[in-house]
Amino acid sequence: MTGIQRRGLLRAGAVGALGGTAVGAGLGPEVRAGTAPAAGALDPAAPIPFHGVHQPGVTREVVASAVYVACDVTVTRRRELARLMRTLTDRSRSLCTGGRPPDVGITSPPSDSGVLGPEVPADGLTVTVSVGASLFDDRFGLRGRKPRRLQPMGTFPDDDLDPDLCHGDLMLMLAAPHADTVLHALRDLLRHTRGALQPRWRVDAFGSPPRPAGTQRNLMGFMDGTANPAETEYDRLVWAGANEPAWTAGGSYQVVRVIRMFVEFWDRVGLNEQERMIGRRRDTGAPLSGSAETDLPDYSNDPVGNTTPLDAHIRMANPRTPATDGSRMLRRAYNYDRGLDPNGDLDMGLVFMAYQSDLERAFVTVQKRLEGEPLVDYISPIGGGYFFALPGVRDTSDWYGQGLLSGVT
Amino acid sequence: MATCSRLHLVATTLVLVTATSVGLLAAMTGGDRHVAGAETNAAATDAIDVSMSDCGAGWAPGPAGAQEISLHNADFRSGEVRVVGVDAAHARQVFAELEPFGPGTTVTIHVRLAAGQYALQCLFDEQSPLTGPARTITGDGPGVRGVVPIPQNQLIRATLRYTDLVRGRLPRLEQQTRALARAVTVGNLGEAKRLWLLAHAGYERLGAAYDAFGDLDGVINGLPSGLPRGVRDPAFTGFHRVELALWDPSSTGPAARRHQAQVLADAVGDLRDELAVSQLDPLTFSIRAHEIAENLLRPVLTGRADFGSHSDLATVAAGLEGTQVVLRLVRKPLKTRYPHVRTLYRELDRARHLIGRLARGSLGRTAIADWPLAQRQRVDAVVAQLAERLAPVASVLEPRRTT
Numbered sequence: 001m002t003g004i005q006r007r008g009l010l011r012a013g014a015v016g017a018l019g020g021t022a023v024g025a026g027l028g029p030e031v032r033a034g035t036a037p038a039a040g041a042l043d044p045a046a047p048i049p050f051h052g053v054h055q056p057g058v059t060r061e062v063v064a065s066a067v068y069v070a071c072d073v074t075v076t077r078r079r080e081l082a083r084l085m086r087t088l089t090d091r092s093r094s095l096c097t098g099g100r101p102p103d104v105g106i107t108s109p110p111s112d113s114g115v116l117g118p119e120v121p122a123d124g125l126t127v128t129v130s131v132g133a134s135l136f137d138d139r140f141g142l143r144g145r146k147p148r149r150l151q152p153m154g155t156f157p158d159d160d161l162d163p164d165l166c167h168g169d170l171m172l173m174l175a176a177p178h179a180d181t182v183l184h185a186l187r188d189l190l191r192h193t194r195g196a197l198q199p200r201w202r203v204d205a206f207g208s209p210p211r212p213a214g215t216q217r218n219l220m221g222f223m224d225g226t227a228n229p230a231e232t233e234y235d236r237l238v239w240a241g242a243n244e245p246a247w248t249a250g251g252s253y254q255v256v257r258v259i260r261m262f263v264e265f266w267d268r269v270g271l272n273e274q275e276r277m278i279g280r281r282r283d284t285g286a287p288l289s290g291s292a293e294t295d296l297p298d299y300s301n302d303p304v305g306n307t308t309p310l311d312a313h314i315r316m317a318n319p320r321t322p323a324t325d326g327s328r329m330l331r332r333a334y335n336y337d338r339g340l341d342p343n344g345d346l347d348m349g350l351v352f353m354a355y356q357s358d359l360e361r362a363f364v365t366v367q368k369r370l371e372g373e374p375l376v377d378y379i380s381p382i383g384g385g386y387f388f389a390l391p392g393v394r395d396t397s398d399w400y401g402q403g404l405l406s407g408v409t
Numbered sequence: 410m411a412t413c414s415r416l417h418l419v420a421t422t423l424v425l426v427t428a429t430s431v432g433l434l435a436a437m438t439g440g441d442r443h444v445a446g447a448e449t450n451a452a453a454t455d456a457i458d459v460s461m462s463d464c465g466a467g468w469a470p471g472p473a474g475a476q477e478i479s480l481h482n483a484d485f486r487s488g489e490v491r492v493v494g495v496d497a498a499h500a501r502q503v504f505a506e507l508e509p510f511g512p513g514t515t516v517t518i519h520v521r522l523a524a525g526q527y528a529l530q531c532l533f534d535e536q537s538p539l540t541g542p543a544r545t546i547t548g549d550g551p552g553v554r555g556v557v558p559i560p561q562n563q564l565i566r567a568t569l570r571y572t573d574l575v576r577g578r579l580p581r582l583e584q585q586t587r588a589l590a591r592a593v594t595v596g597n598l599g600e601a602k603r604l605w606l607l608a609h610a611g612y613e614r615l616g617a618a619y620d621a622f623g624d625l626d627g628v629i630n631g632l633p634s635g636l637p638r639g640v641r642d643p644a645f646t647g648f649h650r651v652e653l654a655l656w657d658p659s660s661t662g663p664a665a666r667r668h669q670a671q672v673l674a675d676a677v678g679d680l681r682d683e684l685a686v687s688q689l690d691p692l693t694f695s696i697r698a699h700e701i702a703e704n705l706l707r708p709v710l711t712g713r714a715d716f717g718s719h720s721d722l723a724t725v726a727a728g729l730e731g732t733q734v735v736l737r738l739v740r741k742p743l744k745t746r747y748p749h750v751r752t753l754y755r756e757l758d759r760a761r762h763l764i765g766r767l768a769r770g771s772l773g774r775t776a777i778a779d780w781p782l783a784q785r786q787r788v789d790a791v792v793a794q795l796a797e798r799l800a801p802v803a804s805v806l807e808p809r810r811t812t
Contacts, residue, residue, distance in 0.1 A: 072782075072783070072786050074786050074787050074790035074791075100475075100519070102521065103475075103505075103519045103520055103521060103553060104553055105503075105504050105505055105520055105521075105553030105554060105555065105556070106503055106504070106505065106506055106556050106804060106805070106807075107553060107554050107556055107747075107801060107804060107805060108800060108801035108804045108805075109800050109801070109804060118519075191797070194790070194793045194794050194796075194797045195756075195790050195791065195793065195794025195795075195797070196790070196794075197790075198786035198787075198789055198790050200782070200786075
């Protein structure tokens, strides 16, 4: 088991190194050779640099473990909000850097939970902090500073949203190669922000290793997240840019959608029909118009959908026309598994996450295009929200949202 | 930071002497993790012996900052080893403690020590404390705060006053529960509910969390968890059983209702009798403050302690009042031992104000599950923050041997 997992993680890391370019299947041996063979699946991963123009978690490839926690701010003064953001920054920096937690003598309970042992490894942890539209209400006088395209997530016709699984002032997305690292960080962050932040809803998620290669599979058995913008396109498609408040530079609009999959129903559907609904082969991830996962879907000679049905998911989501090019976004799909329905069905699905420079132009437009697709019988968006991933923490004196909160009167 | 690199240097040196070539390679090519492993091995060979005849004469601390002290209990007794301050600035303060410390075991403690004079102190079972030779630490590295163990008589005095306070309130509480039983007997459920709310808040105000009153607390204020038949279990008695009977009359027949009200009143009477001849335990007193808050977070604010009265905010308000009473009794020893004591009092006041205000409004009569989310989050946040703030109170007031 260890061997398989190790291979999976190495591949995941290798894809990450390429920054989501569309090279995909060519990765093979040379990339594997280029990745240090040192780390086994059980070894802690190296730290990911915490400081930068962008939060490192935004463009990060899917890793083995993640948690999404939407929180509400329970303090009422802007000064207290700033203190909260400073605390979040200090703790995140410390967790993402690793080291021995300071001993406290006999003055209080231990400063660390001990879950990761006496010497806390960074273990490739990333903390991604995003803010929801509700933070920009009247509580903190931030109304005028709201990212221009930030709005509460609306209800799409195919949604079945649970209000207890939607929205939030603040989204914390933690990711690492090991679940204990993620949960250790979660406990630490909540402990240090107690009184100022209350969790609102939470979904634990995991990234599967490539099976056997290529993009991770979702719980429908299909590769999910194949087509993504290249790193060279991030400035145009991912990072917030024109006509935005200056403080947003380096940030990105984040969409989180908790999408339930009716896996029992799905498993009762024939393979051909499954593949027509998705628009890709299940085994290889190849588009129906191609032979390998990395082949670009081609609809140019298929106006009536003889090869790729017009209502196939990937074709509706991205028709690959010049007019729809701007609606592309950086997608990261994690799987979730949270127990049972009252009737004994398995409650599992996808935590869809997307980053884009313009919510309306990207996610909202695509979601509208997908209305009524055949796949909606088998999936059901049940929660999530729209957030704005804050700019990166640039250095040791910077903190999450400093540009947003400093100097506001 | 300087200390850190020193430790690594030491570790590497020891590895050179003792490690196999494989271990050496790992230490040289690996990251901190390997070095940390080497340190652990080094510690075992480097441990300072402590015993009744020698309390750590071999201790040679590094410069101010992080210290790693490996100790080997060379005695046949178990006991406790501390790092204590010996110069005027740190006198009687404890900076680290290893307790329990079994015979023959080796343990490493980590502590940050600022410049000053320190010594190891050994407290073996049934032996007087033995303090080792003083060691002088120099340098700019930061240290943890030391804590002077609370004198036992101070803790006992506080517990006695707390016992007196509880004793003084029990007759009233018994009166109320007897009146409640009479109201149930004559079928006046409205009056019974009114008395129940009074009496229950009165009981919660005593701060009975986590076994302060031993088994009687379970009889008086227990929940059905752990009982095979749940709310139908005959062992489910006390306030919450009566609450169920009063607010969900269909759950309990008239005879059972009368019986349960009587059981409650009798149990409160038993508590009064018992406390008249015994004391509360000083050993658990120091944890009282923070455990009352823990008890409010769970089960009260999870809604698990609501059997129909929806009076959880009154319970929280009463618990916070109990917390304040306990804190008042240790105000003096706390002042010198807990630097955030003013913040703590301020936050407690703020919490009491918020909870009191909400309890008087419609939320005070509403099941927690039906509270508007924002209100629920504020209440949870303020009580949880208080629990965090109260946790060190138990640490610094923990009963410690001084003789």
